[in-house]
Amino acid sequence: xxxxxxPTEMTATEGAIVQINxxxxxxxxxxxxxxxxxxxxAPTFLSYNVLDGLEEKGRFxxxxxxxxxxxxxxxxxxxxxxxxxxxxxxxxxxxxxxLIFGAGTRLxxxx
Amino acid sequence: EPExxxxxxxxxxxxxxxxxxxxxxISNHLxxxxxxQILGQKVEFLVSFYNNEISEKSEIFDDQFSxxxxxxxxxxxxxxxxxxxxxxxxxxxxxxxxxxxxxQHFGDGTRLSIL
Numbered sequence: 117x118x119x120x121x122x123p124t125e126m127t128a129t130e131g132a133i134v135q136i137n138x139x140x141x142x143x144x145x146x147x148x149x150x151x152x153x154x155x156x157x158a159p160t161f162l163s164y165n166v167l168d169g170l171e172e173k174g175r176f177x178x179x180x181x182x183x184x185x186x187x188x189x190x191x192x193x194x195x196x197x198x199x200x201x202x203x204x205x206x207x208x209x210x211x212x213x214x215l216i217f218g219a220g221t222r223l224x225x226x227x
Numbered sequence: 228e229p230e231x232x233x234x235x236x237x238x239x240x241x242x243x244x245x246x247x248x249x250x251x252x253i254s255n256h257l258x259x260x261x262x263x264q265i266l267g268q269k270v271e272f273l274v275s276f277y278n279n280e281i282s283e284k285s286e287i288f289d290d291q292f293s294x295x296x297x298x299x300x301x302x303x304x305x306x307x308x309x310x311x312x313x314x315x316x317x318x319x320x321x322x323x324x325x326x327x328x329x330x331q332h333f334g335d336g337t338r339l340s341i342l
Contacts, residue, residue: 149330158231158318159270161330203270212258212282213322215331217270 118142120218122204127224128194136189136221138204146209150178150189153201153220162189162202191223199225229253231334233319239340240309248304248337250319258322259302260331261294263287263315270318276302306339314341 120140128134140148147166151159165171165180165187177190189202201220207213232251240246252259261273274284276294284292293305302321306313316338320331 147328151333156316158333158335161332164328164330166328205270212275212277213331214260214272214275214283214285215262215270216272217262219269 118206118208118216120204120206120216122202122218122221124219125222125224127226130194130196130225130227132194133190133192134194134223136191136202136204136223138187138189138218140185140187140204140206140218142185142206142208142216144209145182145206146213147207148178148180148187149205149207149215150176150187151203151205151217153203155201159203194225196225196227199223231319231321231332233317233334233337235337236335237338237340239342242311242341243308246306246309246339248306248317248319248339250302250304250334251300252302252319252321253323253332254300255323256321256332257324258331259294259296260320260322261304262318262320262333264318264336265315273304273317309339309341311341314339 150162153159163178170179175192180187203220204218205215234249259276264270274288275282291307316336318336319334322331
């Protein structure tokens, strides 16, 4: 089976840094994706990790520890437009790379 | 930037009717997917499609569902006899073949409302 856990909601202040955690248990792991989803819109790709360590893309970074079944998404210099849901998704090994999504973390950025 | 397009954006249908959701994946992509998201819940995998056939499907994707790529550009999801619980946002996604690290790109979705 598979289980992906993320905090339901987080709040942060404009200009600050926030870390959104994701833990997973899955039978067959082949990478972890982070997506951003504004209300009523499509998920948009943010980052991808398949090896342990940190991947940095501008204001966004993502970290993976496969031995711990743990990832986090780090958002720096928060802006109001970063208020959205952040979805952790595990790609299963085998098959054609279907994604198994967590329930998402709703981030509210306040002035 | 190329994008996945979905039509219609909102579909309202009577229970028991057939509905077809349409998607135009990114042109050089070869892997296609449908997901759904019931209001307030997580995104759920329905089906993946490659080389003109279904490669994997979830338990949700029962005999009422079918997918088709009728020509070189469209990718459709058909629900044969809709039920109230089919009400959800349906997302189409596509991926290129350039390595398994390529992300899936999602369309804006079709909001399906069953009355």
